Amino acid sequence: MTQPLPDSPAAASPALVFEARGLKKQYDDGCVQALRGVNFRITQGEFVVIIGPSGCGKTTLLQMLGALDVPSAGILHYRDKSIADLPDPSGYRAREIGIIFQAFHLLPTFTAVENVQMPMFETDRPAAMRTERAVELLTSVGLEHRLDHFPSKLSGGEKQRVAIARSLANGPSVLLADEPTGNLDSENAKHILELIIRLRREKNMTLVLVTHDLNIARLASRVIKMKDGLIVADEQTPPPAA
Amino acid sequence: MTFFTIVVRGLLRRPVRTGLTLVGISIGIAAVVALVGISRGFEASWATGMKVRGTDIVVSNMGNALAPKPFSSEVRDRIGNLPEVASACSIYADLTSVEDASMMVVSAREWGGFSWQNLKLISGRMPHDAMEPAVVLGQTAAEMLKKKIGDPLQLETKELTVTGIVDGGAMVENGSVILSLALFQNITGNEGRINVIDIRATPGMSEDEVKQLCNKIDAIAPEAKAMVAGEHLGNSQAFRFISAMSWGTSLLAVIVGVLGVMNTMLMTVFERKQEICILLAIGWKPGRVIRMILWESALLGFLGGIVGVIIGTIGVKVLETLPAIHGMLEPDFNAELMGVAVVLSVVVGVLSGLYPAWRSSRLTPSLAMQG
Numbered sequence: 001m002t003q004p005l006p007d008s009p010a011a012a013s014p015a016l017v018f019e020a021r022g023l024k025k026q027y028d029d030g031c032v033q034a035l036r037g038v039n040f041r042i043t044q045g046e047f048v049v050i051i052g053p054s055g056c057g058k059t060t061l062l063q064m065l066g067a068l069d070v071p072s073a074g075i076l077h078y079r080d081k082s083i084a085d086l087p088d089p090s091g092y093r094a095r096e097i098g099i100i101f102q103a104f105h106l107l108p109t110f111t112a113v114e115n116v117q118m119p120m121f122e123t124d125r126p127a128a129m130r131t132e133r134a135v136e137l138l139t140s141v142g143l144e145h146r147l148d149h150f151p152s153k154l155s156g157g158e159k160q161r162v163a164i165a166r167s168l169a170n171g172p173s174v175l176l177a178d179e180p181t182g183n184l185d186s187e188n189a190k191h192i193l194e195l196i197i198r199l200r201r202e203k204n205m206t207l208v209l210v211t212h213d214l215n216i217a218r219l220a221s222r223v224i225k226m227k228d229g230l231i232v233a234d235e236q237t238p239p240p241a242a
Numbered sequence: 243m244t245f246f247t248i249v250v251r252g253l254l255r256r257p258v259r260t261g262l263t264l265v266g267i268s269i270g271i272a273a274v275v276a277l278v279g280i281s282r283g284f285e286a287s288w289a290t291g292m293k294v295r296g297t298d299i300v301v302s303n304m305g306n307a308l309a310p311k312p313f314s315s316e317v318r319d320r321i322g323n324l325p326e327v328a329s330a331c332s333i334y335a336d337l338t339s340v341e342d343a344s345m346m347v348v349s350a351r352e353w354g355g356f357s358w359q360n361l362k363l364i365s366g367r368m369p370h371d372a373m374e375p376a377v378v379l380g381q382t383a384a385e386m387l388k389k390k391i392g393d394p395l396q397l398e399t400k401e402l403t404v405t406g407i408v409d410g411g412a413m414v415e416n417g418s419v420i421l422s423l424a425l426f427q428n429i430t431g432n433e434g435r436i437n438v439i440d441i442r443a444t445p446g447m448s449e450d451e452v453k454q455l456c457n458k459i460d461a462i463a464p465e466a467k468a469m470v471a472g473e474h475l476g477n478s479q480a481f482r483f484i485s486a487m488s489w490g491t492s493l494l495a496v497i498v499g500v501l502g503v504m505n506t507m508l509m510t511v512f513e514r515k516q517e518i519c520i521l522l523a524i525g526w527k528p529g530r531v532i533r534m535i536l537w538e539s540a541l542l543g544f545l546g547g548i549v550g551v552i553i554g555t556i557g558v559k560v561l562e563t564l565p566a567i568h569g570m571l572e573p574d575f576n577a578e579l580m581g582v583a584v585v586l587s588v589v590v591g592v593l594s595g596l597y598p599a600w601r602s603s604r605l606t607p608s609l610a611m612q613g
């Protein structure tokens with residue numbers, strides 16, 4: 001369901017996906033300055049890790065990118081359109097991006113295969129095709145044997161796999177992940193991370209991943225370091241050996 | 243999975259609460275069905291009563307009382323002389339306590355009048371003449387008064403004898419104590435006074451002509467009002483009052499149901515705040531969340547309506563078998579009333595869901611990220 005990409009002005013370089021200029025976000029009438037003027041450009045297919053101490057504004061930034069909240073000031077564009085002024089923010093969230101949360105956020109009264117179908121209600125896919133696609137996605141994350149399990153019957157790693165399958169429901173071109181391994185033991189965290197990276201490569205998605213795990217940062221093509229609502233470093237990293 | 247599955251799952255997540263809400267709304271709907279059914283049945287059986295007596299027009303003065311106001315029996319002669327009137331029968335009808343029964347229809351009819359003709363003897367005999375101290379009882383009245391042929395029956399100060407038990411062909415008739423008008427007037431000291439005149443129009447008259455005849459009668463008999471039989475009850479203030487009471491009570495019960503559903507839906511929205519935020523975060527439009535909540539409350543209303551109709555119908559059936567009421571209710575539970583009740587219940591559901599739905603759509607998706 002990815003929209004055709006608009007022709008990039010510079011045909012040689014990859015298309016610009018996100019652009020932030022002087023992006024600010026404050027809460028509680030300015031008592032909390034979560035983002036204090038952030039600038040960056042993210043292009044198609046990049047794997048960006050955002051790293052920084054707790055409370056530095058990582059989640060806030062991801063919320064702006066996902067149109068879950070609106071900036072207080074500054075510019076934030078998705079493919080040359082202001083995210084704050086999108087005519088259909090729900091449609092943007094449903095089709096353009098996939099979101100993965102630290103706490104999984106599955107709906108407890110729905111099975112794995114039903115959870116994955118939830119975003120598909122915003123497309124005109126008929127019921128039978130929704131189920132078929134959800135089964136396909138769950139199979140691709142290695143959960144073909146857990147289709148009809150409720151979240152309470154799944155392990156942490158399995159829950160996050162369901163959440164990943166759900167984020168891919170409508171074939172997004174951007175994946176936003178907020179500490180996706182934060183609630184997992186190191187073994188499960190490793191598998192989930194490998195899964196996300198594999199899916200990104202297969203589907204050529206742009207991935208913005210928030211973490212405070214330095215080991216994860218080494219896998220990314222670019223690391224943005226944040227502190228107190230500002231970007232303090234933005235480095236391309238050499239591709240990992242092997 | 244369809245959208246409807248999501249709606250149903252929303253109600254099933256708290257089965258006890260959903261069940262209790264259902265009970266609340268269905269009791270309201272049951273009250274509507276029972277009260278309206280009974281009062282409409284009352285109206286309908288009154289009309290049947292007129293029909294079996296062969297009455298086309300009823301002349302009476304239905305004021306504020308349950309029984310019509312008396313007027314001079316001379317009115318009957320004025321009306322009887324009209325060419326369109328085939329026959330007229332003077333009646334004195336009263337709602338009063340008779341022995342142990344607190345409310346009985348006592349129907350004193352002109353001796354020889356046509357209003358005796360529909361009475362079929364089940365046992366015993368009719369009175370021999372207008373002044374014989376005798377009464378006949380409709381079969382339900384006989385049961386209620388626990389009388390058989392030959393038993394005495396106290397009416398005002400006079401002791402009469404039950405000479406016959408009759409089938410009057412309609413509930414109102416079967417619940418009546420029937421006697422000669424002259425005898426009744428004599429007992430009660432109401433000589434020369436009546437309060438109802440049953441009229442048969444000349445055979446073959448159209449509905450319009452019967453209505454015109456009513457106007458004509460009104461012109462020559464200002465003491466009372468002529469009305470097409472069956473319609474006259476609706477014009478009685480007492481009946482209108484009972485009707486309004488039953489609707490009012492129903493309305494109250496329905497309002498209680500509304501508050502119950504609204505409370506449940508508000509609680510469910512509050513409880514599912516995070517889940518709703520997640521749905522918004524993964525792309526659901528606020529409108530879809532609104533629809534989900536509204537469908538849930540509509541479904542609650544629909545199920546409550548069905549259960550309410552069943553409870554109301556069964557409740558009245560049980561009521562009918564009680565000895566004190568037996569034979570006095572002829573409730574009218576037609577498909578229309580049941581349909582209206584279910585539709586009302588769905589409307590109640592949707593209305594109660596509006597505010598919770600609006601609340602849910604105002605949640606911001608970023609809340610999903612926290613916690």
Ligand SMILES: Nc1ncnc2c1ncn2[C@@H]1O[C@H](COP(=O)(O)OP(=O)(O)O)[C@@H](O)[C@H]1O
Nearest residue numbers: 027028032034053054055056057058059060061
């Ligand atoms: N909804 C909110 N209301 C008030 N303050 C908030 C809200 N969300 C985040 N904050 C504050 O903004 C700052 C950045 O938070 P966050 O983006 O969650 O940090 P991180 O994800 O890097 O830990 C913190 O000080 C946090 O307390």
Ligand SMILES: [Mg+2]
Nearest residue numbers: 058059060178
């Ligand atoms: Mg965070």
